[in-house]
Amino acid sequence: MSRSYRPYTPSRRFIRTADFSELADKPPEKRLTVGIRRTGGRNNTGRIMVRHIGGRHRRRYRLVDFKRDKWNVPARVVALEYDPNRSARLALLQYMDGERRYILHPAGLRVGESVVSGEKVEIKVGNALPLKDIPEGSFIHNLELQAGCGGKLVRSAGAQAQLMSREGEYAHVKMPSGEVRLFPKDSMATLGQVGNVEHNTLVFGNAGRRRHMGVRPTVRGTAMNAVDHPHGGGRGKSKGHNHPRSPHNQLAKGYKTRRPRKVWDWVILQDRRRGKGALVSTLG
Numbered sequence: 001m002s003r004s005y006r007p008y009t010p011s012r013r014f015i016r017t018a019d020f021s022e023l024a025d026k027p028p029e030k031r032l033t034v035g036i037r038r039t040g041g042r043n044n045t046g047r048i049m050v051r052h053i054g055g056r057h058r059r060r061y062r063l064v065d066f067k068r069d070k071w072n073v074p075a076r077v078v079a080l081e082y083d084p085n086r087s088a089r090l091a092l093l094q095y096m097d098g099e100r101r102y103i104l105h106p107a108g109l110r111v112g113e114s115v116v117s118g119e120k121v122e123i124k125v126g127n128a129l130p131l132k133d134i135p136e137g138s139f140i141h142n143l144e145l146q147a148g149c150g151g152k153l154v155r156s157a158g159a160q161a162q163l164m165s166r167e168g169e170y171a172h173v174k175m176p177s178g179e180v181r182l183f184p185k186d187s188m189a190t191l192g193q194v195g196n197v198e199h200n201t202l203v204f205g206n207a208g209r210r211r212h213m214g215v216r217p218t219v220r221g222t223a224m225n226a227v228d229h230p231h232g233g234g235r236g237k238s239k240g241h242n243h244p245r246s247p248h249n250q251l252a253k254g255y256k257t258r259r260p261r262k263v264w265d266w267v268i269l270q271d272r273r274r275g276k277g278a279l280v281s282t283l284g
Contacts, residue, residue, distance in 0.1 A: 002198050015205030018196070024079035029092065032102055033060040036085075038214075056214030059084045065093075065101040066142060066150035068128035068188055071118035073097065077111050077126075087157035087199045091126075104142055104155060106192035117188070125192035131163060131171040132185040138163050140189040143173065147186035157199035160192070172269060180270035221247065 001021075007013030041053035062083050075093035078100070083090045089105040093115065109115070109126045117128035123135060130147070134140065139160045142151030154161045154176060164172040170182040204210055207217070226233030230245050244252040 002201055011206035014203050016203040022080055023082050028062055032063045036061050052216045052218050054216045055211055057212055061085055062102050065103050068117040074114050074116045077113050080105055088194050089196050105195040107195040107197055128188050128190045130186050130188055134163050136163055136165055139193055141194045142190040144187035147184055157194055157196035159194045177272040179272035182267040
């Protein structure tokens with residue numbers, strides 16, 4: 001759920017923030033956190049590699065168990081917690097042997113419920129299984145690209161993929177973007193949809209909240225001088241004389257920068273940019 005506010009300022013009228021009532025009012029597990037050094041978007045030589053980054057509130061990184069490699073050991077959900085480093089919430093698990101780990105919180109998983117990972121475990125939200133043991137048509141998240149590498153895909157708030165079918169050594173998975181892609185059948189995935197589904201309804205409302213998150217102001221290219229940006233210069237507002245491009249003169253719209261033959265192109269069965277019927281066949 002999200003909450004709105006009484007509009008005692010113009011920006012306050014539109015602000016919508018997350019409702020944290022279901023989250024535990026406690027600090028994170030100290031053993032499961034590490035410090036983060038802020039870079040300001042700069043590399044090791046001090047050059048700005050990513051613009052518009054700076055400031056930000058101090059954070060500690062939560063060590064999330066994306067591998068779910070503690071097989072066949074039941075774990076109880078102790079608490080649901082906030083994570084400042086991602087849009088999803090975290091569920092704190094306590095295993096039968098006393099170990100605690102963080103996982104991404106799936107929608108519908110409540111405090112006190114039990115989850116487990118492994119082959120042929122119960123088909124239940126929050127349980128992690130290899131793709132070969134998940135029923136076709138199931139919704140999944142935290143998906144591994146290769147078996148044992150840990151979940152890399154479908155990890156943001158509200159995200160879910162769907163296991164479509166299996167063929168040979170591969171499973172066909174429909175991604176949130178609409179792309180249909182091949183994954184090894186031994187890759188692990190977690191059942192259900194990532195929680196905090198209403199994250200995309202939040203409205204920041206004013207620049208101060210964005211600065212608190214580490215986002216610095218963005219100056220339009222047309223407001224600069226010609227020496228500073230390809231869009232700069234001109235007497236008065238000028239447009240139409242130049243195609244949209246980056247400060248480094250890279251075309252910004254329509255210019256394809258992807259290599260024509262990527263190594264892993266063969267795993268894409270249906271491109272997300274094509275129509276739903278354009279299914280490319282496969283394993284040749």
